Amino acid sequence: MSDPTAAEGVRQRNLARLLRLVHLEGPLSRARLTESTGLNRSTIADLVAELVREGLVVERAPDPSRRVGRPSPVVAADARVMAIAANPEVDALTIAAVGLDRGIPVRERIELDRLLSPDETARLIAERVEAWRAGELADAHIVGVGLAVPGLVRAADGLVRNAPHLRWADAPVRDLVAEATGLPTVVGNDATLGAIAEHLFGAAAGFDDVVYLNGGASGIGGGLIVHGQPLLGAGGYTGEFGQNRPGIASATDRRADDGVLEDEVSRARLLAAVGLHAADEPALAAAVSAAGPTAAEEVARQRRILSTALANAVNALNPSIVVLGGFLATIAAVDVPGLATMVQEQTMSATSEQLLIRVASLAEDRLLIGAAEAAFAELLRDPGGAARS
Amino acid sequence: MSDPTAAEGVRQRNLARLLRLVHLEGPLSRARLTESTGLNRSTIADLVAELVREGLVVERAPDPSRRVGRPSPVVAADARVMAIAANPEVDALTIAAVGLDRGIPVRERIELDRLLSPDETARLIAERVEAWRAGELADAHIVGVGLAVPGLVRAADGLVRNAPHLRWADAPVRDLVAEATGLPTVVGNDATLGAIAEHLFGAAAGFDDVVYLNGGASGIGGGLIVHGQPLLGAGGYTGEFGQNRPGIASATDRRADDGVLEDEVSRARLLAAVGLHAADEPALAAAVSAAGPTAAEEVARQRRILSTALANAVNALNPSIVVLGGFLATIAAVDVPGLATMVQEQTMSATSEQLLIRVASLAEDRLLIGAAEAAFAELLRDPGGAARS
């Protein structure tokens, strides 16, 4: 049996447009949906009815709008449609349920005193999902699981090639979690998923070409958005800016011999400079802003090297915005316009004259939102397909 | 009047698919078109008939195929549909007509002893077009002009922001040429258009994620293909790898203080090392391969620095292939696997294990083909639109 009709593709795309709109922009009246899509009133009514039948959106009474004319019912993503988001890290495993309405009804952070294997991680996630299904999420429709993993993830099959801090190598995490939970699962690099979240709901909202760099305890990772979509590259390993070798103008700025970016610009060096052994991000930020001249010089050194790395990325990719997260946000926040100036001095003027540099705006939810988004991706691409299956 | 029907979009896309297929892959039988598109025989017949009516393709008698079954007529892009491609350079202005069938019926290289202004360039192009229209291209249908400019080109409006070697700055080249010729005109960066040509017809054919670097007399430029499409970035200024500052492990390898890639890796330094003042690319290649130890050391030095720049790009973009053109091809060709190994040593293993490094395969036609492709882009996006207007 071939396709009933290729025009099915039109229906699919229109359903996807609507679902994506209410997912990304929140509840919208049917009238506003006709506006944004350019589709006919009657068509919108039909499409919305189908999405309601499939349990993906709900229609509720019109909001009082104090405008003339017949009020238009409001269409909202069904909060009961959910994705499970998980983020395995060195010291904890965070699991949450994220609604299609972007709500996070449940979240749990499991503190760990040792590293978990991929199997153990999958079992813990499955356990949580089962418990939630019997309790808080009894009436939920869980569409899938998204994992944000700190390491290289092969896009094609969700194989974790190398996650050094978790000591995972060539682990078929997608399949393990899918089997344990019985849910379709997607696995992504944490920085890439963070970039997606910042692009959709954070500091990079509204920008189609984004370079996102995150500074974590373990190194520097990044994610790229081009043409409004995540750039995965041939294998799925884009954005590994931490492994880049930027030029270092002054030999006195060099700390590591033939070092990569994350050897020179690192949270550990920053902590050492402010005289701390461990600190969370706000504490580090406070220490940096209150620091003496020695620490200030280390911050300045890291900013110089970072600026070259950013300039290299800007020359190559000409993004409209660069978003910095983690400790990179901390050293950038000291003087964001100053950092922008340093970057501009190392790029062609046309490339960077419109360039924005911002610190990330989403808090620790970023990875969970990005992971959930990845889990929702298939549903948002083909809303009918999920219902059909 | 709004859209007659939004399903027009389906028709448009299907027409575009067919036209793009015969344009990119050459003449194809209707049977093969039904195969590749998945559309119905009857639909293909209808679509092809429309393209024939619009004068974009021609149908000819079936090729003898020595296969059973009724022979299928062959559909080919109409050679009379043409784009004018032009490439202003320091020493010459090259103008050609490129057919939708990828033929180049006429080409002219106008040698120059001085730099031309944008106005003069536009006038020369218009002059050629007019002459050709009265002669060789009497029965041609010229759909537009594409310019490959060595400099920064704003994608939105074809304004040449800065082409240092031509001494053009903020020149509205697209509008100048469009007005002089009366033809729709697109302007692009030469390296970006070269990347498009290599992607469609050259060394990168079949790869969806391409990093292309070209070494010219004036510097190093690049073009990026991601998801099979050119990456233009926010302003259109992607691929300026020549302005990047790669790390230089050994201080003795450094020649320029705080120099950018094209200060360290340059055609001029290469010429000096082999003891030549000027040479075209084949002559330089011959000199390099026949050179003594001093020259070999300069080649090796440039290769080391180039490998770091490439590794930075590979870490960030995870391309499936890196294509090198111009003198970069020359220094790479000395030992391509060796260069690949050097790049791999500076990238994460997963990122580069599948990575291909190749030298560009298209000759001097590359820029003309890329420019023509840009001029054809609108037609290939909406075949009906061009006929309607």
Added chain:
DNA sequence: ACCGGTTTGAAGCCCCGCGCAACAAATCTC
């Protein structure tokens, strides 16, 4: 409170574009 103006939902109809089935045509093999 009522009435016109305005906006939008609801229902029926039309048309576009593609798929499908049946038939005809052109080729190969034996």
Added chain:
DNA sequence: GAGATTTGTTGCGCGGGGCTTCAAACCGGT
């Protein structure tokens, strides 16, 4: 030359979105 095979051709059906008409629900002014 007959059967098999492949593909063009033709007519018909159907899905899906647009359009038109009518009704419903809101506003404001008198």
